[in-house]
Structures are given as structure tokens and as C-alpha cells.
Amino acid sequence: MAFINADVGESFHHWTMGQDQALMPWIDAVNIATGFHAGDPLTMETTLLDAHQQGLMIAAHPGYADLIGFGRRSLPFEPRKLAADLRYQLGAFKACADYCGAEVSYIKPHGALYHDLMHNPDIFCLLTEVVQSLFGHLPIMVASLPKTQAHPLDCLATQYQQPLLKEAFLDRHYLANGLLVPRNHTNALVETVEQLTTRWLHYQQTDCIQTLDQQDLPMPIDSWCLHGDQPHALAFAQALHPVRQAH
Amino acid sequence: MAFINADVGESFHHWTMGQDQALMPWIDAVNIATGFHAGDPLTMETTLLDAHQQGLMIAAHPGYADLIGFGRRSLPFEPRKLAADLRYQLGAFKACADYCGAEVSYIKPHGALYHDLMHNPDIFCLLTEVVQSLFGHLPIMVASLPKTQAHPLDCLATQYQQPLLKEAFLDRHYLANGLLVPRNHTNALVETVEQLTTRWLHYQQTDCIQTLDQQDLPMPIDSWCLHGDQPHALAFAQALHPVRQAH
Amino acid sequence: MAFINADVGESFHHWTMGQDQALMPWIDAVNIATGFHAGDPLTMETTLLDAHQQGLMIAAHPGYADLIGFGRRSLPFEPRKLAADLRYQLGAFKACADYCGAEVSYIKPHGALYHDLMHNPDIFCLLTEVVQSLFGHLPIMVASLPKTQAHPLDCLATQYQQPLLKEAFLDRHYLANGLLVPRNHTNALVETVEQLTTRWLHYQQTDCIQTLDQQDLPMPIDSWCLHGDQPHALAFAQALHPVRQAH
Amino acid sequence: MAFINADVGESFHHWTMGQDQALMPWIDAVNIATGFHAGDPLTMETTLLDAHQQGLMIAAHPGYADLIGFGRRSLPFEPRKLAADLRYQLGAFKACADYCGAEVSYIKPHGALYHDLMHNPDIFCLLTEVVQSLFGHLPIMVASLPKTQAHPLDCLATQYQQPLLKEAFLDRHYLANGLLVPRNHTNALVETVEQLTTRWLHYQQTDCIQTLDQQDLPMPIDSWCLHGDQPHALAFAQALHPVRQAH
Numbered sequence: 008m009a010f011i012n013a014d015v016g017e018s019f020h021h022w023t024m025g026q027d028q029a030l031m032p033w034i035d036a037v038n039i040a041t042g043f044h045a046g047d048p049l050t051m052e053t054t055l056l057d058a059h060q061q062g063l064m065i066a067a068h069p070g071y072a073d074l075i076g077f078g079r080r081s082l083p084f085e086p087r088k089l090a091a092d093l094r095y096q097l098g099a100f101k102a103c104a105d106y107c108g109a110e111v112s113y114i115k116p117h118g119a120l121y122h123d124l125m126h127n128p129d130i131f132c133l134l135t136e137v138v139q140s141l142f143g144h145l146p147i148m149v150a151s152l153p154k155t156q157a158h159p160l161d162c163l164a165t166q167y168q169q170p171l172l173k174e175a176f177l178d179r180h181y182l183a184n185g186l187l188v189p190r191n192h193t194n195a196l197v198e199t200v201e202q203l204t205t206r207w208l209h210y211q212q213t214d215c216i217q218t219l220d221q222q223d224l225p226m227p228i229d230s231w232c233l234h235g236d237q238p239h240a241l242a243f244a245q246a247l248h249p250v251r252q253a254h
Numbered sequence: 255m256a257f258i259n260a261d262v263g264e265s266f267h268h269w270t271m272g273q274d275q276a277l278m279p280w281i282d283a284v285n286i287a288t289g290f291h292a293g294d295p296l297t298m299e300t301t302l303l304d305a306h307q308q309g310l311m312i313a314a315h316p317g318y319a320d321l322i323g324f325g326r327r328s329l330p331f332e333p334r335k336l337a338a339d340l341r342y343q344l345g346a347f348k349a350c351a352d353y354c355g356a357e358v359s360y361i362k363p364h365g366a367l368y369h370d371l372m373h374n375p376d377i378f379c380l381l382t383e384v385v386q387s388l389f390g391h392l393p394i395m396v397a398s399l400p401k402t403q404a405h406p407l408d409c410l411a412t413q414y415q416q417p418l419l420k421e422a423f424l425d426r427h428y429l430a431n432g433l434l435v436p437r438n439h440t441n442a443l444v445e446t447v448e449q450l451t452t453r454w455l456h457y458q459q460t461d462c463i464q465t466l467d468q469q470d471l472p473m474p475i476d477s478w479c480l481h482g483d484q485p486h487a488l489a490f491a492q493a494l495h496p497v498r499q500a501h
Numbered sequence: 502m503a504f505i506n507a508d509v510g511e512s513f514h515h516w517t518m519g520q521d522q523a524l525m526p527w528i529d530a531v532n533i534a535t536g537f538h539a540g541d542p543l544t545m546e547t548t549l550l551d552a553h554q555q556g557l558m559i560a561a562h563p564g565y566a567d568l569i570g571f572g573r574r575s576l577p578f579e580p581r582k583l584a585a586d587l588r589y590q591l592g593a594f595k596a597c598a599d600y601c602g603a604e605v606s607y608i609k610p611h612g613a614l615y616h617d618l619m620h621n622p623d624i625f626c627l628l629t630e631v632v633q634s635l636f637g638h639l640p641i642m643v644a645s646l647p648k649t650q651a652h653p654l655d656c657l658a659t660q661y662q663q664p665l666l667k668e669a670f671l672d673r674h675y676l677a678n679g680l681l682v683p684r685n686h687t688n689a690l691v692e693t694v695e696q697l698t699t700r701w702l703h704y705q706q707t708d709c710i711q712t713l714d715q716q717d718l719p720m721p722i723d724s725w726c727l728h729g730d731q732p733h734a735l736a737f738a739q740a741l742h743p744v745r746q747a748h
Numbered sequence: 749m750a751f752i753n754a755d756v757g758e759s760f761h762h763w764t765m766g767q768d769q770a771l772m773p774w775i776d777a778v779n780i781a782t783g784f785h786a787g788d789p790l791t792m793e794t795t796l797l798d799a800h801q802q803g804l805m806i807a808a809h810p811g812y813a814d815l816i817g818f819g820r821r822s823l824p825f826e827p828r829k830l831a832a833d834l835r836y837q838l839g840a841f842k843a844c845a846d847y848c849g850a851e852v853s854y855i856k857p858h859g860a861l862y863h864d865l866m867h868n869p870d871i872f873c874l875l876t877e878v879v880q881s882l883f884g885h886l887p888i889m890v891a892s893l894p895k896t897q898a899h900p901l902d903c904l905a906t907q908y909q910q911p912l913l914k915e916a917f918l919d920r921h922y923l924a925n926g927l928l929v930p931r932n933h934t935n936a937l938v939e940t941v942e943q944l945t946t947r948w949l950h951y952q953q954t955d956c957i958q959t960l961d962q963q964d965l966p967m968p969i970d971s972w973c974l975h976g977d978q979p980h981a982l983a984f985a986q987a988l989h990p991v992r993q994a995h
């Protein structure tokens with residue numbers, strides 16, 4: 008059964024973001040910001056400790072060095088700079104996880120980095136090399152695509168012996184082509200607990216995501232992402248919990 | 255014989271500082287900035303590679319999270335924040351050194367951190383704990399003091415089984431009380447190559463630093479620091495090299 | 502009657518802080534962060550526009566260049582650097598206020614700058630000179646003290662023909678010596694709406710603040726500060742509004 | 749006769765860039781960084797004072813909020829954010845120039861902003877609106893193009909009654925199509941003092957730039973830019989000075 012993940016540790020010094028503490032009991036895995044697009048050393052350490060004490064799966068969530076843009080802006084690709092930025096963040100994260108006695112379960116790239124590597128194999132390879140040199144063959148989490156499409160990273164991953172975890176978004180609607188409904192569209196977000204649990208149950212029974220126009224989209228899903236910054240994030244996680252327990 | 259160390263890797267993205275490449279052939283050890291007061295991930299990685307290829311001893315040079323003040327401003331001591339900041343920097347550095355195949359020989363705290371831990375045992379203990387959890391009993395470099403004074407860190411270091419390396423400044427004049435002549439004083443800096451080599455030779459023969467008023471100050475010295483940002487840094491290192499070879 | 506002020510505009514790019522929009526209808530004046538300890542250019546501009554449209558008095562709220570410490574850490578005093586930092590922030594704020602058609606009513610220093618200038622006349626003079634060169638004799642807001650004590654800034658202010666606005670804290674308890682109960686003390690904060698309105702009414706009738714041990718502290722008060730980051734800030738402002746209207 | 753301009757004030761706190769003091773006596777105008785891609789408040793103020801005391805024409809040199817990329821990376825266009833960033837920088841600069849008693853002669857956008865507004869009229873209009881609201885109809889400096897091509901900003905500038913200053917690069921070679929030889933090309937840079945003065949004299953006599961393949965490119969030039977970060981910048985400016993005096 009696909010596990011539930013959410014981004015946490017995105018507070019920045021005196022600025023709080025998200026409701027990490029409240030959310031953690033209801034999910035399975037946390038992606039912890041590593042300080043370049045969000046988070047800071049103490050936030051990272053505190054979040055790691057909290058998550059580890061609650062027995063959650065832990066992921067590093069590195070992003071571009073772009074605090075102003077929250078890592079959501081695509082930046083010009085400078086390979087050596089990006090490699091050094093990723094090694095720096097992930098090395099810092101690893102040291103912190105070791106200190107907390109926490110095991111790192113996977114790496115999930117953030118924001119524009121997450122999107123860019125779907126289209127630019129050089130970025131995926133660069134991330135893979137940095138991850139493998141630090142963590143060995145630890146999985147990297149990427150967006151899943153419908154089974155009808157070849158996933159652009161499958162070949163590379165095989166070539167690098169790099170395990171992938173493929174995730175889908177439980178709180179976002181999909182189009183029939185497998186893309187998310189754009190955020191500025193009125194129907195981008197799943198709005199109610201009922202919709203959410205229906206989507207989840209539908210996938211359990213069919214291995215398909217139900218698209219906005221009620222089609223069945225077959226999709227391999229290792230994990231569901233809940234966006235911690237959505238207004239209903241906590242309510243969604245809480246409502247889903249008993250449903251998942253019952254399966 | 256005391257080895258020569260200098261701070262390097264202090265450039266910041268498009269801003270160059272120091273003349274690292276020129277200096278490296280003439281010294282024994284480099285203290286590489288770890289990105290919180292100076293340096294950046296790519297500068298750190300490039301500097302580490304250069305130093306390793308030249309066979310130099312390599313140290314991490316962590317500082318306060320204070321780019322504006324170049325790590326030279328004493329900041330309020332917040333233990334958990336400082337521990338997280340140090341673990342983050344040193345974890346990043348370790349990952350980078352491992353990647354470069356370079357061994358880390360010691361840790362040298364920078365600027366205000368270097369000074370503050372001489373007076374605040376809590377800061378020294380905190381640094382020691384972070385260093386030991388990452389690097390085991392790797393030496394920490396601190397300022398040496400005249401043999402006539404008890405060094406404030408000797409007891410703590412013994413208690414923590416923490417090796418210390420004690421350094422003195424070859425390009426700065428000392429007062430009879432063992433303190434450096436303050437930087438704003440006209441005689442703060444050693445000005446000529448002759449003065450520098452004389453100082454070095456004098457110490458070789460006597461185990462004493464000659465103070466500004468020509469007294470002999472007995473001092474244990476594991477390493478001599480040359481300030482890379484002094485105008486004569488390169489000339490000093492070059493002039494000293496054959497003198498040291500001859501001993 | 503003393504007007505009510507609160508700090509706003511403290512969000513930072515993607516990080517939201519405070520509940521500025523909700524608070525504004527219930528207060529008289531806003532102190533808008535100018536980007537060095539909190540805020541950013543777009544947040545500052547948006548907040549200025551909102552406040553101006555709601556007819557509030559508007560103040561610039563400059564602080565030390567210390568995002569990590571939220572401007573609450575006292576930093577070494579470097580006069581030329583501080584003057585340049587203040588001129589930069591206040592010049593930017595003035596340009597933005599002019600663009601919005603908003604008049605600036607006063608300047609309120611933030612955090613450690615606010616505290617430091619009470620004890621260091623050089624800092625007060627430096628701020629005064631920067632303010633006067635940009636805004637003429639615009640008032641500077643400082644902490645009020647009991648009438649029984651000479652205010653450390655009165656003489657200087659007279660000398661510089663610099664008007665002061667003196668504020669007290671409606672949501673913080675005072676000691677008999679005129680100092681605030683420290684934040685880590687259990688009774689630091691006013692906890693209920695009833696306490697708050699009682700304090701306000703008591704001052705209206707007596708020109709005295711009631712201290713934690715029920716003494717009357719005579720104090721000149723031009724303005725009351727409500728801390729926007731207190732949990733009850735909005736409830737306090739809303740509850741106080743009809744009470745003030747009735748007077 | 750076209751005046752000579754150079755970018756200055758690009759040092760960043762403890763990091764020095766360029767050789768502003770040495771260069772100033774040999775040029776006519778300085779473009780001073782305003783702190784978002786380079787420079788800092790004290791550097792800006794010091795540079796403004798120096799330039800004003802030497803009687804140079806003074807320009808504000810604003811850029812994208814991108815310290816890591818030195819303002820040379822094109823960033824996604826967010827109109828309100830960019831407008832606020834520009835107003836903030838230029839307002840700060842104006843306050844500082846007023847304080848120094850210096851007149852601002854023009855605005856020169858930096859790096860990627862300079863390039864992006866040539867292709868995106870929305871960016872040019874946005875900059876124009878910010879400049880006009882702060883400085884009235886102060887000229888904006890942009891890249892010149894050969895007379896054979898319509899300049900993409902001429903119409904807009906007329907529409908906004910916005911004066912333009914058009915500059916060319918004296919130390920960079922041009923292609924026959926009016927573009928600069930790319931920086932990574934071996935012949936990108938003018939290498940010798942002789943080449944530089946020849947280029948300058950040729951333009952004086954012909955109103956044409958001599959391209960790399962010895963063609964004559966007619967081009968309107970209000971100002972020549974010398975790149976302060978080129979190795980020969982100072983030698984170039986010094987060599988050109990007597991040649992210009994003689995005309």
C-alpha cells in the first residue's frame with residue numbers, strides 16, 4: 008500500500024511554516040527541507056528528531072539555492088555549482104540524521120529541481136551521482152506518470168542502478184493526459200475530505216487515479232503526497248488515517 | 255617542527271578573496287571556510303580538491319553564521335542554534351572531503367568563534383561534542399599561550415580526551431603578556447621578510463617568541479598561522495620556504 | 502488619548518508572519534518592517550498600500566541587518582555601517598510611501614536597535630541624524646519610563662529638536678521599577694481581554710500603569726503597543742476597540 | 749563626444765571587487781551597484797561620496813535580487829516583485845545620493861535585467877515607471893544597436909517620454925550583425941591598449957565601430973562602457989585619457 012508523505016521542516020529561523028507537529032502523527036513519511044530553499048540548521052535538526060521519535064520514514068528534501076523563490080524558480084543549470092550545492096545540503100543532512108540516530112529512507116528533490124530533472128536527464132544524473140556517493144543506492148522520489156507513457160527516468164535509473172519511488176498527489180486533480188490541473192485553475196485542488204478518501208479508495212480498488220473528467224488513469228504509485236501548505240492538509244491526513252487503517 | 259597553516263577558501267560566489275592557488279605550494283596546511291561566514295559550496299569543493307591534489311593537510315574552518323560580519327563579530331550564544339550550525343557546516347564539509355578523497359586533519363574555528371571559546375568553556379565543549387560525533391578525536395586548533403600561563407582549555411580537553419593543536423601567529427607581533435599587539439596599533443604586523451624569518455629562526459633555536467619589546471616568551475607551538483589576507487602573505491610564505499627546508 | 506500601534510509587514514517572501522490584514526481595522530498605527538530584519542520589498546509595498554487605504558498612521562520600522570536573529574540580537578556598534586544601513590532602509594521606505602501616496606507619521610526602531618539606543622546615546626544620535634536628513638523633524642518612537650525617572654533621551658532630543666513619541670506595552674506586565682516583567686517570567690504577558698481593558702481604563706482615569714504588584718506607576722504615554730505576534734493580539738485589539746470608542 | 753562609464757561599487761561587505769579608487773580619475777561616469785546583486789549600503793555610500801568628490805557623473809546600477817548569480821541570471825518575471833525590488837533599491841540610492849549632495853545623472857540596469865528588457869517590453873516599461881516616479885525623466889542607459897536595425901526600445905521610450913542613453917563596449921569585439929562576440933570566444937575581448945585606442949579613434953572619425961572582421965558598423969553611441977572587471981581595465985582607462993583629452 009502506498010505510503011503517505013508530506014514536506015516539513017520548511018520554517019526559516021523566526022518564520023514558521025506549516026504545522027509539522029500536528030501533521031506527523033497522521034502520515035508515514037516526511038520530506039525535510041535541507042536549508043537552501045527553506046529550513047535552517049536548527050529547524051532541520053529539530054524536525055529530524057521529532058520525526059525520528061515518532062517513527063516516521065525520513066527523507067532529505069534538497070532544493071535550489073533560492074530562498075527568495077522558495078526553490079520554485081527554475082534557475083540556469085550550472086552543473087558544478089548544482090553538484091556542490093546538493094552535496095553540501097545532503098552532507099549536512101546526513102550528519103544531522105546520524106547524530107539523531109535516524110535512518111534516511113529516500114531523497115525527494117524539491118520544487119523546480121523536482122520538475123527540472125523530469126525534463127533534463129543531466130540534472131537527474133547529477134543528483135543520482137551525488138546521492139549515490141553519499142548514501143549508496145538510496146531511492147530518489149519522482150513524480151509518477153500514467154502507465155500509458157514511458158517514464159523519462161526509467162532507463163537512466165536502470166543504467167545507474169538507481170531505485171526510484173514514484174509518487175502521486177492525493178490532494179490535486181489530474182487531467183486525462185496525466186498532468187496535474189494547473190494551480191490557477193478552479194479545480195486544481197481536492198476540496199473535501201470525502202473527495203480525498205474516495206480518490207484513495209478508488210485507487211486501492213483499481214490501481215487508477217480518477218481524473219477530473221471521471222476517466223480512469225492507470226498509474227504506478229509508491230507514495231501519495233499531501234501538500235502540507237494546503238488549507239485542509241491536517242484535516243485530510245486525519246480523515247484518511249482510519250480509512251487506511253481499515254485496509 | 256611546527257607546520258605552517260593559512261585560511262583559504264574564503265571567496266564568495268563572484269567575489270574573490272585571497273590568493274589561494276598561489277599560496278598553497280608554500281605552506282603545509284589549509285583551513286578551508288565552510289560557508290557560513292565565508293566560502294560557498296563550490297568554492298569549498300574546488301579548494302578542497304586543489305589542496306588535496308597538492309598534498310596539503312586539510313582543516314575545516316567553521317564560523318558563526320554571519321556573512322555580513324565575516325564571522326568576526328561575537329554573537330549571543332544560543333547553544334542549540336550554534337550546535338546545529340556547526341554540525342551542518344562540518345557535515346557538509348565532511349561529505350565534500352569524502353567525495354574528494356581527502357582526509358581531514360583538524361578543525362580550526364574561525365574569527366569570533368575562535369576567540370569566544372577561549373573564554374567560554376560552554377562553546378568549547380559544544381564544538382568538541384559536534385566534532386567528536388562527526389570526526390572522532392580529531393584535533394581542534396586553538397591559540398597558544400605562553401608557558402607561564404595555564405591554558406584555559408587544557409583541563410577541558412583532557413576531560414573530553416580532545417586533542418588540541420596550538421598555534422601562534424608568525425606575521426603578528428606579541429606583547430610581553432602573550433597577547434597580540436592589537437590590529438589598530440602601528441606595530442601590529444610583521445612588515446618585512448627579514449623580520450619574519452628572524453622570528454621563525456629565533457623560535458627554532460629557543461622555543462620562544464620574541465616580543466615587540468625584545469623579550470623571550472616561551473610558548474608551545476604546533477603550527478604557525480600566516481594570514482592569507484595580509485599584503486605580504488605570499489611573499490612571506492615564499493621566503494620562509496627555503497629557510498624551513500634548510501632546517 | 503494614546504493611539505494603538507502594532508508591528509506589521511514582517512512576512513518574508515514565502516513565509517507569512519502575523520495577521521496584518523485582520524488586525525489593521527482595530528488599531529490606529531502600524532510600524533512596517535523595512536526589510537533588514539524582516540519584511541521584503543513587495544511585502545513592504547503591499548503592507549504600506551493596505552495600511553494607507555485603511556487610513557492608518559504609518560511608521561517605518563527599521564532594524565539591524567540581521568535576518569537570522571530577527572533584529573533582536575544586539576550587534577557590535579559600527580557607526581558608519583549602521584548609518585548606511587538605516588539610510589538605505591529608510592530611503593527605500595520613503596520611496597515606497599511616496600509611491601503609495603502615504604504620509605509617514607513617525608519612525609519606530611525595532612528590536613535590539615530599539616533597546617540599544619536607550620543605553621547608547623551615540624546610536625540615538627545617529628538614528629536622529631539619518632531620520633532628520635530624510636524626513637526632517639519626524640517623531641521617533643521610544644519606550645516610555647515612569648515619571649519618577651529621568652528619560653535618558655530627553656536631553657538629547659531637545660538638543661537635536663527631535664520630537665519623541667513615548668510608548669508603553671498594553672499586553673505586557675510592568676514591575677514597580679518601570680521595567681517589563683521579563684518574557685520568560687510566568688506573568689510576563691497580559692492573558693485576558695478583561696485584564697487588558699482594565700489596564701487601559703485604569704490608565705485613562707489615573708495616567709498610571711498598574712504594576713504586577715498593584716502599584717500605580719505614573720507614566721507619560723503617547724501610544725500603546727500591541728504585540729502582533731502574541732496569541733491574543735487580534736482578540737485584544739477587537740475587544741479594546743469599542744471600549745476606546747466609548748471614551 | 750561619448751563619455752566613458754564603468755561599473756563600480758560592487759564590493760560586498762568584506763569582499764572587495766574591482767579597483768574603483770584607481771579607476772575613477774580616468775573615467776567620466778560611474779554606475780554604482782545598489783545592493784541587490786552586488787554592493788551593500790556602506791559600500792554604496794562610500795562609492796557615491798568618492799565619485800561625487802571627484803566630480804564624476806553618477807548612475808544608479810540596479811539589478812535582480814540575486815547575489816549568488818551576481819545579477820547575471822535571467823529570473824522568471826514577476827512584475828509586482830520586480831517593481832518593488834527596483835523601487836526599494838532606487839529609493840535607497842536616491843536617499844544616499846541626496847545625503848551626499850550628489851546628483852543622479854542616469855540609471856543603468858545591470859546584467860540580466862539589462863539584457864532582458866531589450867527583449868521584454870514589459871520589463872522596460874516597468875523600470876521606466878519606477879524610474880519616472882522617483883527621478884522624473886532621468887535617462888535610462890541601454891545597449892546601442894547598429895543604425896541599420898530598429899532599436900526595440902525607441903518606440904516605447906518615445907511613448908513614455910523616456911530619454912535613453914545608448915552605450916557600446918569599447919573593450920569587447922563586435923560581430924558584423926551588431927552583437928558582441930560571445931565571452932567564451934577567443935576574440936571576445938580587446939586585448940591591447942593599441943587596439944582600444946584605435947577603436948576609439950576610428951569611431952571618432954567615422955561614427956562606426958570596426959567589427960572583428962574589419963567591417964564598419966554605423967552605431968549611435970552616447971557612452972562607452974569599460975568593464976571594470978577586465979584585467980586591463982585600469983590600463984585601458986589610463987591610456988585612453990590623454991587620447992580623449994587631445995580631441
